[in-house]
Amino acid sequence: MTNQVTLYAFNTGWFQCKPGYYVxxxxxxxxxxxxxxxxxxxxxxRALFDTGMGVRFRREKADALPDNKMGLEWFEGMDIATRLKAIDVDPGSINWVINSHLHIDHCGGNAHLPNATIIVQAIEFETARNSNQPMLYSTDDYDTGQPVKTVSGEHDLFGDGTVRIVPTFGHTPGHQSLIVRLAGGEVLLAGDCCYTERNLDVMVLPNATANMEQGMETYRRLDSLRKNGTHILFGHDGLQWKSVIEGVPFTL
Structure with a gap:
C-alpha cells in the first residue's frame, strides 16, 4: 500500500546560545x-508536533538579539498559524497537537489551533500544572481551552503504526517524541530530548536536563534507532536546519 503520510517542517522562532549550553x-x-x-x-x-513560541516573544527586526546574547526571539509572521496558511492549511483544520513537552517555546502556538485536541504525557501535564517556574511553564501557553488527552508511554495516533508517540524522558519528566513513517523510511522528531546531532554523537547531555539517568537512557535509544536507519530531526540544531526546506513535503 502506498504510504499516504506527509511531513512538513516549519521554523516558528529562534533560540540563540553558546555552544557550551548544548555540550x-x-x-x-x-x-x-x-x-x-x-x-x-x-x-x-492532521496533527502538529510542537507549535513554537507565543506572541509575547515578538521582536521588531531593529530589536533583534545581538550576536553575543542568549535568548529567544520571534518575528511577525513566524507563528504557526501564518506558517500553515502559507501552504493553504487552515489552522482550524488541525485535529491534534502533540506537544513534546510544555515548555514555553514548544506550546506557545497552541492557542492558534482552536479545534485541536492536545496530546501530552500525563506526567508532563502534572509537572506543568505544579510548576512554579513561569519562564519554563506558563498557563498562557498550555492552558488555552482545547481538550487535553493525556497518555502514558507510547501511543499510536492513527492505529496503523505510521505516527507513533514515544516517551523520551530526561529533558523534562514527561518529554515525548514522534516517529513518522514516510515512504522513504522513518523520521524521529526529537523535540528537546536531544538538542543537536553533536549531543548524540558525543553522548553528552546538556545541563538543562531534569533527569540525567533518564536522559542518557533516551540517548541510547536514539543512538540505536539512528544506527538502524531512523532519520532524526533534532530539537534546536542550526546546522541541520540549513538542509531543511520549510513548507514542502519532507523526503528522505
Missing amino acids: EGDEGPHMRAPVPSYLIEHPKG
Missing part, C-alpha cells in the same frame, strides 16, 4: 537555532 566545554560564538514545528498529514487527519 559543556564546547566553545565558540553564539549559535542561532530554529524552534521547529511539524505538520503531519494523514488520511485520517
Whole structure:
C-alpha cells in the first residue's frame, strides 16, 4: 500500500546560545537555532508536533538579539498559524497537537489551533500544572481551552503504526517524541530530548536536563534507532536546519 503520510517542517522562532549550553566545554560564538514545528498529514487527519513560541516573544527586526546574547526571539509572521496558511492549511483544520513537552517555546502556538485536541504525557501535564517556574511553564501557553488527552508511554495516533508517540524522558519528566513513517523510511522528531546531532554523537547531555539517568537512557535509544536507519530531526540544531526546506513535503 502506498504510504499516504506527509511531513512538513516549519521554523516558528529562534533560540540563540553558546555552544557550551548544548555540550559543556564546547566553545565558540553564539549559535542561532530554529524552534521547529511539524505538520503531519494523514488520511485520517492532521496533527502538529510542537507549535513554537507565543506572541509575547515578538521582536521588531531593529530589536533583534545581538550576536553575543542568549535568548529567544520571534518575528511577525513566524507563528504557526501564518506558517500553515502559507501552504493553504487552515489552522482550524488541525485535529491534534502533540506537544513534546510544555515548555514555553514548544506550546506557545497552541492557542492558534482552536479545534485541536492536545496530546501530552500525563506526567508532563502534572509537572506543568505544579510548576512554579513561569519562564519554563506558563498557563498562557498550555492552558488555552482545547481538550487535553493525556497518555502514558507510547501511543499510536492513527492505529496503523505510521505516527507513533514515544516517551523520551530526561529533558523534562514527561518529554515525548514522534516517529513518522514516510515512504522513504522513518523520521524521529526529537523535540528537546536531544538538542543537536553533536549531543548524540558525543553522548553528552546538556545541563538543562531534569533527569540525567533518564536522559542518557533516551540517548541510547536514539543512538540505536539512528544506527538502524531512523532519520532524526533534532530539537534546536542550526546546522541541520540549513538542509531543511520549510513548507514542502519532507523526503528522505
